[in-house]
Amino acid sequence: MAARIGVVIGLLLTLVVPAAAQTAAPPDLSGFWINQYTPDLSAVLGKQPPFTEFGAERWRTVDTAKDPTAICLPVGPSRGFTAPFPFLLVQHDKMIAIMFEYQAIWRAIYMDGRGHPDDLADYPYFMGHSVGKWEGNTLVVDTQGIDERSWLDTAGHEHSAKLRLTERFTKTGDDTIRWTVTYDDPVYFTRPWSIERTFTRGKPGDRILPYTCNENNKDVEHLRPNQPNLKYKHVPEEKKPGG
Amino acid sequence: MQRGIAALLAAVGVVFSGLSVAAHHSFAAQYDRDKPITLKGTINKIEWANPHIYFYLDVVDNGAKTEWAIEGGAPSTLYRAGWRKDSAKVGESVTVDGFLAKDGSKLVNMQQAVLADGRKLFVGQQTFYQKGR
Numbered sequence: 001m002a003a004r005i006g007v008v009i010g011l012l013l014t015l016v017v018p019a020a021a022q023t024a025a026p027p028d029l030s031g032f033w034i035n036q037y038t039p040d041l042s043a044v045l046g047k048q049p050p051f052t053e054f055g056a057e058r059w060r061t062v063d064t065a066k067d068p069t070a071i072c073l074p075v076g077p078s079r080g081f082t083a084p085f086p087f088l089l090v091q092h093d094k095m096i097a098i099m100f101e102y103q104a105i106w107r108a109i110y111m112d113g114r115g116h117p118d119d120l121a122d123y124p125y126f127m128g129h130s131v132g133k134w135e136g137n138t139l140v141v142d143t144q145g146i147d148e149r150s151w152l153d154t155a156g157h158e159h160s161a162k163l164r165l166t167e168r169f170t171k172t173g174d175d176t177i178r179w180t181v182t183y184d185d186p187v188y189f190t191r192p193w194s195i196e197r198t199f200t201r202g203k204p205g206d207r208i209l210p211y212t213c214n215e216n217n218k219d220v221e222h223l224r225p226n227q228p229n230l231k232y233k234h235v236p237e238e239k240k241p242g243g
Numbered sequence: 244m245q246r247g248i249a250a251l252l253a254a255v256g257v258v259f260s261g262l263s264v265a266a267h268h269s270f271a272a273q274y275d276r277d278k279p280i281t282l283k284g285t286i287n288k289i290e291w292a293n294p295h296i297y298f299y300l301d302v303v304d305n306g307a308k309t310e311w312a313i314e315g316g317a318p319s320t321l322y323r324a325g326w327r328k329d330s331a332k333v334g335e336s337v338t339v340d341g342f343l344a345k346d347g348s349k350l351v352n353m354q355q356a357v358l359a360d361g362r363k364l365f366v367g368q369q370t371f372y373q374k375g376r
Contacts, residue, residue, distance in 0.1 A: 039266065064269030072294075084266050084320065101319060102266070154269060209319035216292035219273055219314070224345040226272040 040155035055188035056234035062156035072213035074126035076150025120145035160187035175201035291328035
């Protein structure tokens with residue numbers, strides 16, 4: 001009887017251990033993914049983000065003719081994932097690479113346990129410096145050192161050099177990723193705020209196409225000052241009791 | 244019903260054809276929504292290039308020929324909507340509906356372009372995204 005129980009336990013272990021090992025492996029996010037075009041983050045949020053007085057005044061007076069991407073500066077990490085252009089994601093144990101069609105630019109997410117470099121503030125990146133880790137089946141990416149010349153969206157939401165992004169990538173099916181991004185910037189916002197978007201997998205054989213922004217950027221000669229928010233009235237959020 | 248679908252598709256084309264410009268920078272920083280314009284002319288050049296395609300029209304008015312620049316979407320979005328760089332050819336006649344540039348130059352953001360045979364040209368740029376494949 002004891003021997004029979006032992007055989008059963010042994011059989012169960014051979015079944016359970018590999019299954020457990022498989023569960024521990026992170027999901028594969030690699031592939032060709034299509035963003036949800038989001039030119040104005042406040043449209044997703046349903047209101048303007050929680051501006052500081054400074055942030056509100058910057059929003060009120062922003063001139064969209066000064067959009068950094070209009071002169072082909074890199075799009076920044078927020079806009080890379082909200083533009084109407086797809087991206088490739090290549091996943092490796094120690095590194096995840098994201099290659100954006102928009103402006104043919106990339107992000108590297110270091111997965112080897114490192115932190116951010118000490119001198120990051122002196123050498124910012126337009127796409128930021130990103131480190132990631134897995135929390136269960138969710139990839140969590142911390143990005144800092146984002147060049148303050150980039151914008152968060154086409155509408156003209158700006159940020160400071162203190163912007164910190166926390167992105168969470170969760171596969172919600174074979175062909176969908178839920179992307180949640182939290183914007184934390186004490187210069188522009190009174191508290192962190194988040195939006196959620198979905199990436200949808202492209203068809204087999206889809207490929208990234210050329211986007212060489214400087215090739216024929218005739219638009220820049222024709223831009224004229226445009227301040228669409230001059231009537232914006234800032235209403236600070238009410239502080240919650242005890243907050 | 245078919246007419247309704249056609250009207251809807253046309254509306255989608257009109258609404259979304261300017262979005263590639265909007266991705267690169269705000270539409271209103273370059274064009275004036277209060278200044279719609281319709282031009283009929285002959286294509287004399289096509290620039291299938293980033294960040295947006297341009298083509299150029301010779302427009303004859305009272306015997307005088309004027310060249311207009313017409314801006315469209317990004318090559319990649321047009322490609323995915325089924326357009327190719329030779330979908331229209333130099334010498335073809337086209338009618339363009341769009342909006343004038345704010346700076347007064349002879350530049351139009353194309354919202355719709357129709358070839359002489361009735362084919363709509365370089366529209367539906369956002370199909371890839373609107374359908375969310």
